[in-house]
Amino acid sequence: MFGLEYRTLLLKDIIEILDISEEALSVEEIRKRLGYSNSVTILKSLKELIEFINQIDGQDKFSVELMNPKRGYFKLKRFSTNLQSLFELVFSQDIAYDILLELIEKRVVYKVNFCLTHNISAATLYRKIQQINQEVAAYNIQISYGNEIKFKAEELNIRIFSYVFIWSTSRQFPNIFGSNTKPNMNFFAEEVLKYLNIPYSSLQIELLSIWIFIYSNAISRKKELSLTEEQFDIIQAFTLPKKPEFFSQWSNLDWNMLLVTMYNSDLYDIYLPLSINIESNTLKKMMKSQKLFLMILESYFSVLNNYDKEKLSENWAKYYLAYYFTNYDSEPSKNTTHILNMETFQSAYPNYWKRFENFWLEFIQQVDDPHHYDAMKVPCLLMIIRFYPIEKFGFPPSEISLFLSTDTSLSFSEFLKQAIYLRFRDQYMIQFVSEVSDAEIIVATNPFDKNQIRVDQEFLVVSSQMREVDFNSLKELFEKLQM
Incomplete structure (x- = not known):
């Protein structure tokens, strides 16, 4: 994952396991829940975790305690709303994290300065970048190595990867970008949501602030977006609100891409009317797929009313069109199996799963480009549950x-x-x-x-x-x- 060290990822997983457990856990219980590593390594990591916690103990707005109520048992006790400070401290010990975060913020890392700051050799830095490149290739991202270390990718891919990295490691706006940056980005995020007149929560402000930082930072460094023909066709098909005055430094394309990103994320109740251009092959395929999806879905579940058909079709368009902007294999959902564990779902709702699986198999067999839908299965399952509740459709056909x-x-x-x-x-x-x-x-x-x-x-x-x-x-x- 992003070239991060095994030790870093192990600590992250241990923290998450301890955080969701209401009871103290033994080292062996932690190992079983992890599903990997060994007791000696886990115990060593727990001792290291205690050292990290001692470094942040007493800081304002954050207090966390790792308890050992019985010898060999561990429990994480915290008195704040999140573990961001602890995660950032753990990740900051990893060279890969520092390289990527500095590249995201500054877009260039100077080899000599970085080696001196981190007390590593140029050869070590080169090996680490090679490792990072292997693990971020799926995001259509590469990092060049020389006196100046830079991203080597399309600008849109760099921005998408930047969000995925920040979201995956922090789950919110990192403190590392400076004490004034977060309030400023939160302010603009809230202004955008007010401007669009859509409901929002503090979490939605937080996530949008990450995107606004990524875009604003890129714009300040003269980084311009360029789109493929398919992407441009999709942008043109939307009826988009005019760019607000408070984004005077942004181009119309930057603003439009932010809107489409919000739309595709399915995190915001944003409606962007889509005008179907018959000259666009992309939109033709989307409409054909949408019609087939709905027809087969209703045959396996039930016929929807017109309002629900319209809402489901709108959601389907989001997932389908997102494929052209984001590599689904690189979506945050890849690293969030805790949100929907498919094995657990199948075990808990076997009849619903069987019905969905049969529907999905028939749908995939009839589409022209099945690869397009490889990573849409879980999002589509969640979407279908919204319209066909498990309580109603999770029963076997016979009593x-x-x-x-x-x-x-x-x-x-x-x-x-x-x-x-x-x-x-x-x-x-x-x-x-x-x-x-x-x-x-x-x-x-x-x-x-x-x-x-x-x-x-x-x-x-x-x-x-x-x-x-x-x-x-x-x-x-x-x-x-x-x-």
Whole structure:
């Protein structure tokens, strides 16, 4: 990742694991959650983390404590809204981080000065840049090596990479760019959102301020955007608001690209009317794909009303057109599996996943350029969930009929029914029946006359408290019926 050292990435992952854990963790528990490394290395990293924390302890607006309540157990305790200072301190020990951040801000790194400042040889710097180049190639970025070290890429790719790097390492505006820079960028970000008359939160201001810094910094260094024919066609197709007066130093193209970036990000409730130009092959393909997507989607889920069709089509256009500006393989989503872990989703909602997977397979088989959609699968799943809720579409096509027999009150029997329903509602459609003869599964908390049970019916005796073992046994019967 960006040429960062294994040690740096390990520390980052350990911090994130400790931060989300409510309980103290042993070194072995941390190792299991990491899924890599070993206990000796992790313990060494934890000791290093304590040293980092001691360096920032007592700073205003930030206080964090790594607790060791029991020998060999660790818990991260913090008293602030984020861990930015800690992350920046960890990353700042890594040469790759310093190289990239300096390049993003100044656009040039002077070899001699950098080597003297960081007390490294020119050969070490060269090897590090070679490593960085290997890991940022997917972003269509390379770094040249000489007396002057610079980005070697299209200006738009440099700006996109700059955002991805800052977002991936900081999740917000880095303090390293200077104490006055962040307030200024936040001010302009809020002005943009007010100018566009769209709702916003402090987080949306923060993320937009990163983009505005990247653009403003590039403009101040006379870096100009140039677009491909496809990109230009897309920009021309949008009806875009006029550039505001407070961006007098920006070109119209810079402003238009910022708007399209906001639109494609799906972070802002921004509507940019799209005029379909029949002369544009790019937009022709987008419309054809959009129509096919909606037709197949409705066949697997349900027909949408006109309003939802329009909103879904608008979202589809965002994802489709973003491909022409951003390499999806390099999107921040690649490094945010914690947002939507696909294995966890499949396990939690198997029926919804199966329905989506069948839809996606048929769609991909019918498009002309399947590679275009390689990294759109997860964004499209999230988009579809907005229009087809899991609660409504996450059930299997057939019901499972269940008869519940208890030796307690009717009220308690109803409670058990609700407990069973809530436990399995995202996986199975359970229909409680009043007659034994209508049931596929009979669940009883009391002795039951087995003469009433047919050979094609399943029978299960459970505790009246419905313990975990009872739920697991019932799940096995559900799975058996679904096979």
